[in-house]
Amino acid sequence: MAGKVIAVNVSLNKGERKTPVAEVTLRVNHGIEGDGHAGDWHRQVSLLAQESIAKMQALGLDVKEGDFAENITTEGIDLPSLPIGTKMELGEALLEVTQIGKECHTRCAIFYQAGDCVMPKEGIFAKVLTGGVVRPGDKVVVL
DSSP: OEEEEEEEEEOSSTTSOOEEESOEEEETTTEETTOTTOSSSSOSEEEEEHHHHHHHHHTTOOOOTTTTOOSEEEESSOGGGSOTTOEEEETTEEEEEEEESOOOSSOOHHHHHHSOOSHHHHOEEEEEEEOEEEOTTOEEEEO
16 A cells, blocks of 8 residues: 655644644654654654545635644545554655544644544554655655
């Protein structure tokens, strides 16, 4: 199964929308350099499919890559169907899926706008096994 990276996104703090950037550097057992979610834990990198964002756009929301606080926006892979432990190559990096979805303790701005949010159900989280640079357009290969 293969897809591609649509956007790479960062923010300094947790709980805020992320800004698309030209590239990100992933560090082993840390996540994305300069991102508020990086650290030595199981949710170092978050991923959300463009197809999930399109669902929210179809509800009339003006949302784009990074608005759901995902680090990496992908296309062509059914992310929530990947089993925990799945390994994926993204650009130079190798990730391992550690969590599917998340509990949303505090309702984000997207939830209040739409009455729903795709990240808790369709976003996935991973840890970095091999570091490297990831850019929009890079292939995503599920191993």
